[in-house]
Amino acid sequence: MSTVVEEETSSTTNDVEPTVKVSKNQQRKQKRYELMLERRKSKRKEEKAKQKQRRIDKIRKAEDPSLLTRHGLKSNRMENSSCRIRICIDCRYDSMMSDKDVGSLQKQIAFCYSANRRALAPCQFYITNIDGQLDKRLEKNSAKNWDIHLRNEPLEQVFPHEDILYLTSESENVLSSTEPLDERTVYVIGGIVDHNSRKGLCYQLALQHKWRHARLPIDEFIKMNTRRVLACNHVHNNQLTTLPDAIRGLRALEKLVVSQNQLTILPDGFYFCASLLSLNLSRNRLTKLSNKIGQLSYIQELDLSENEFELFPKEIGFLTKLTKLTVAKNRLRALPHEFGALYNLRSLDLSYNQLTQLPESFGDLINLEEIYVNANRLTIFPCFNQCSRLKEIHMADNQLTEITDNQLKPLLSLISLNLRGNKIHTLPDQISLLPNLERLDVTNNDLSDLPSKIALNKKIKNISMTGNPLGKIRKDVIRLGTDSIMKYLRNRLTIDDGTASSTDQQTFDIPKSTETDDERKRRLYTEHHVVRTTGTFDYR
Incomplete structure (x- = not known):
């Protein structure tokens, strides 16, 4: 009977998986991580509820609440808008940008489209000179389905010469912040992400084609000591x-x-x-x-x-x-x-x-x-x-x-x-x-x-x-610097251990230097007037 019990107990012990020892520090980190996941879930729920409430409040305050619903946004197209102001992004600079910069330009275009789509009165938004890398990225994002005027042709073939106004920070002409924008004018923005490495490029292009040019009235709102480019x-x-x-x-x-x-x-x-x-x-x-x-x-x-x-x-x-x-x-x-x-x-x-x-x-x-x-x-x-x-x-x-x-x-x-x-x-x-x-x-x-x-x-x-x-x-030891202090401590350490002979002590001991009267006065002054305002000993 006892042998059977022993066999059963041994079999049960073999079936049990060996426990893995976890340190207290790892246990604390695991608990902290689990707590963070729980809080993150609850925060997401709270944030979704707040977003929903903000959406409801925005619809209530809007002049036309139907435009802020998803169904209303689909019907809120440029062709039905009361705003006829034309804004164009000129993308002829594709070959001058890296893949990363082209991707950044594509994101900015998407953001502009999103903001225009949600406006109560969307403006007439154009993209011209679409070619190369940008064309592939826009096609990948299904831009052809966007409510936007996409053109592969250059700017000068899409709009009449007299309608074009190129916006560039180098221009001496400033748009008025008080007068409304002209519906007969096409306001053109250069579609280039160059991190200010190609200064004056858009301005030279406007002069070359003899287009009108102007800059935004940034100076009226922000004090800038350099170029009028808001970065x-x-x-x-x-x-x-x-x-x-x-x-x-x-x-x-x-x-x-x-x-x-x-x-x-x-x-x-x-x-x-x-x-x-x-x-x-x-x-x-x-x-x-x-x-x-x-x-x-x-x-x-x-x-x-x-x-x-x-x-x-x-x-x-x-x-x-x-x-x-x-x-x-x-x-x-x-x-x-x-x-x-x-x-x-x-x-x-x-x-x-x-x-x-x-x-x-x-x-x-x-x-x-x-x-x-x-x-x-x-x-x-x-x-x-x-x-x-x-x-x-x-x-x-x-x-x-x-x-x-x-x-x-x-x-x-x-x-x-x-x-x-x-x-x-x-x-x-x-x-x-x-x-x-x-x-x-x-x-x-x-x-x-x-x-x-x-x-x-x-x-x-x-x-x-x-x-x-x-x-x-001794103060003269401190005054002579780190090497002197270390020698003094080594000398004292050997004396404390009782391992130094009299000749060793003489070798390690620091002789008092002969000093002139001026040096003695200077030393006494520094010893009696301890410096308490020296700078912080930082090593950054």
């Missing part, structure tokens, strides 16, 4: 107080620079730019970041410096592809625990805020390489448990009083440690065991000594320690 980088350094909600239509936008403006709030439509990779909102007046920031999940570089942020929403943890984050010169008092979910973050700047401590989840930033937390109110050295790739730590001008061995143990890749302007009394012996440490700045602290074992670290190139009440290291 991405021209959105910065203006007096913008808001962004239009229509920005939601820029679904393919990858880079946006809106720095040095007067923005106080971001519209809801801004968070629909889901393709953003780089965003610069520095030097504005933003005070709050919406919890919809998590929708920009592809963003890699984010600059929020020199604003008025005090807190961040926990949804910032959804920006898992973020590699560089700059939040310097704000009013941050604390960071959410979800900050640790930014596991791709490599560079972080939190300088000049009001942080008193960093969350424990900072230890999960496994790819972090440099961190700047200068000029805050930190009293505790942060937790960097899993930050084995961290190379630079800049924590100058805080209120740190101590650092323990356990806090430094994980920092095996650390190259530069800047702790100037704190209240540190002692440095742990672990600092001498950091294998890659090259630069150590402990200027203006309360140190009375340095660990002798630092002398064993052969990679250290620079030690800055002026402005400390050092009672165990």
